[in-house]
Amino acid sequence: MTLRLYDTATRDVRDFVPLEEGKVGLYLCGLTVQSEPHVGHVRSAVNFDVLQRWLRHTGHDVTFIRNVTDIDDKIITKAAAQGRPWYNLAAAMKRELDAAYASLNVDPPTYEPLATGHVPEMLALIERLISRGHAYAAEDGSGDVYFDVRSWSSYGELTRQRLDDMEAAEDADPRGKRDPRDFALWKGRKESEPETASWPSPWGPGRPGWHIECSAMAGKYLGTAFDIHGGGVDLRFPHHENEQAQSRAAGHAFASYWFHNAWITTAGEKMSKSLGNSLLIPEVLKRVRGIELRFYLVAAHYRSHVEFSFEALEEAAVGFRRIEGFLERAGDVEPGELPAAFVAAMDDDLGTPAAVAVLHDTVREGNKADDPTPYAGQVLAMLDVLGLHPADPAWGAASSDDAKLTSAVDALVAGLLEARADARAAKDFAAADAIRDRIKAAGIEVEDTPTGPKWTLI
Structure with missing residues (x-):
C-alpha cells in the first residue's frame, strides 16, 4: 500500500509521491526560543518524528530540517524585561528545548539551522524578490x-483566502507599506533595540522578518523544491502562506505537500504561555515518564485536536505499562514483522490511533497465547516504528530515576509477597488474600507463575 497523506494545500488525502524516488526532503518550522517548552510546543516535533520514522522504515532516505528561530520581536522584548541579552535568553531556551525533545525520544534532525546563522541567505532572497518586482x-x-502581496496573484492560495478579506499584517509599522497586508521581509533597526540584534544590509542595519527565515533555510538545505513542509495548524496563516508566496514569487517550486498537526488545548483553548495554562515538560515528567508522555501524544491522530488532562495522560500511562508488563512476561524477544493492519493504518494518513489499536489487540492475543513470543516480536516492531521501544538507549538517561523508583517498589513488593507466601504456607489464606488485596489497591497486579509470583503496574 502507498503512503497517503492529507495535504493542507489541496485539502484531501492523496498518494505521497516523492520528487526523487527513494529520497524525501522534510522541513518542519521549529520553535521560537522565547520561553520554556510546554506539551503543546512539542507535539509537532513528535508527530513529525513519527512521520520520518515511518518514511525511513519504508525505505526512504530522509533529509529532515527543523529550524530554530533565535531572533524575534518576542525574544528581544522578553530578554529586555528579564534584564539579559536577547542571545542569552535564546541560547538558554534552546537548551531547554533540546532537553524536552530528548526526554521524548525525538530523533535529531539532519540539520537544525539557526536563523541568526543564515542572514546572508535571507538577504540574497530578499534582493531576488526586489529584482523580480x-x-x-x-x-x-x-x-x-x-513583500508586495498585490504583485503575486496567487497570494492566499494555501489557505484559500481572498486578499481583500484579509486583515492587515501586524509585523511592522504600517506607514511604509503600499498595502496594509504587505508583510516585512527585513526590519530596520529601531533605537529601542540592542545593536547586537541587527545585521548590515543594503537598506541599513536591521534583522530579518520571521517568514523570510524559513524560506531561506529551506532553500539552503533542501533546494528550491522539496517534498513536505509542516508545523502546527496555527502556522498556516500567515506564516506558511507568506513562506509559499515569497518562495514561489522568487521562482522556487517550494513544498509539494503541507503537513499540519492540530493543537493541544486546555479548557477548549490553544495551549499557550499567554493563556497561562501551559504545562512545562519538566513539570509533566514529574508525574509520568517521557515514554508515557510520548505514547499519549502518539495515540492521537496528528490532525485531531487533543484536550489535555492529567487524567487522560495517566490513563495512557497505565495502558503503556500494561504493554511493558506483557513484554516483560514474554522475556527476551527480537522485533518481528509488522502486522498488516498496522502497516495499513500508518499508510492511511499516518493513522496512529488505528495503529495503536492494533498494538493493544496484539498484546491481548499474546496474553492469551501459550507462546507469547511471536506476538511480543510484533509488539516490539510496532513500538520501534512509533519511537516507543522500551529498550531504546534514548530512554536510558531520562529513566535513571524511574529505574531507582522501580527498584525500590520491587523491594517493597517482594517483602509483601514473601509475607503472603508465609501466610499461604501456614494455610492462613485469609491473611494471604488480604496482602494480595493491599498490593492490588496500590495499583499492582500479582501473577503466580511456575517460577514464582511476578508483579506489574495495573
Missing part, C-alpha cells in the same frame, strides 16, 4: 523591506 524598500526611512 515582488518586494520593495519602504520610503519612510525606516529601513524596512516588504
